[in-house]
Amino acid sequence: MNNEKNIEEYMDNLLSRKSIFKNKSALNPDFIPDYLPHRDKEIRELVEIITPFVLGNKGSNVLLYGKTGTGKTACVRFILKALSNKAKSHGFNFSFSFSNCRMDGSEYRVLVSLGSQLGLKLPFTGLATAEVLQRIVSFLQKAEVRCIFVLDEVDCLIKSSGDDLLYELTRINENLKVPLGIITISNDISFKEHLDPRVLSSLSEEELIFKPYTSSQLTDILQSRSSLAFNEGVLDKGVIPLCAALAASEHGDARRALSLLRVAGEVAERKGLHIVDEECVRTAIKRIEEDQSIELIRTLPLQSKIILLAILASSKDGTKATSGEIFSSYKNITSFMGVEALTYRRFSMLINELEISGLIEGKVISQGRYGRTRFIRVASPQDLVTRGLSEDLLLHDIMDKLSLLNLPLESNL
DNA sequence: CATCCACCGGAAATAGGGGGGC
């Protein structure tokens, strides 16, 4: 018992003495601070729109849009958290459910996610979607709870499954004594075009646009977060303005700015520095990019990895290869590995996905009599791709045999 | 100017592994 305590103390001591961070989680994207700088106006408007639901009146549905990292989700979460605290202390029966449509992925799972936050027990598969909706509705009916559903990143849902679910949700109110509120959040304004006009008008009774943060606004945000996250005096003067400026030049993405700051801190920590300087920030940019592509490659399904390998093999030195060439190279590799090869159609689809993810670049070029085909090459640095691929043990072996592992590394540096 | 290459990409069907309600 005593030993444990001593060791813990020792650890605490060690950690707090050396650490640059006081509370790193304050820089996480899902951290909700007590104060959101430069969003007072939006918060006030949202509160005015949402509050009626807590009182059990018919309020208005809201549609929020703005680019990533402009504080949409943070504002909504912030308000709902505060509101449910208030409701509790005032004895109102209020609750809310939050679904990130991109994460949840399908209509069914969005509904299950919303429903289970209300306390319903729903199987992750097996039921008909309409059945899940029915259960949610009858729960709301019986419990007479004032409820708000938040659908974050709805544009993804629309793209994958259309607007059926949104339509159903908007009509729920017709047979509910206590109205249901729907807050939809989208990164992409053009998703409106894919909506039935009736659904759109119901969802966007109120609309709020979140503008990108300016560089100086980002500076304020970083400033207030860094005082929570970092120990006193570990940030060099220029660090915060630099992070802010870099993120502002993207599109005022606060999330990016915060992760830049976090990674810069980690870089400094790893280097054993006591102060985070601008150099760390520059290293952080590179680290973030590299980590992202490696992570992307690591989590690719096997077939996509093999295709990527085929591209690498048939387009050495950054030359472009046609999809036909790559396909035959792909078939060679699969037979070599003893893996079932996919049909061309599916292959082509996976190529498109790789292109969207930014790992490869392709262009459809017509060569007249010699056909129309896509010219493809790897877009990210080759050694990065090789590194990512070779983390797959199965592929590592194959790459060794194809002697792909040593080639690019030498020729690139 | 029609032809024709070497693919492109949409739609629908199938597989097959998860799991209901009754």
Add this chain to the structure above:
DNA sequence: GCCCCCCTATTTCCGGTGGATG
């Protein structure tokens, strides 16, 4: 047990197509 549902990955089928060539 039976019939139905959901989801992802894939196959099957097939109607295009830009533009150098004959």
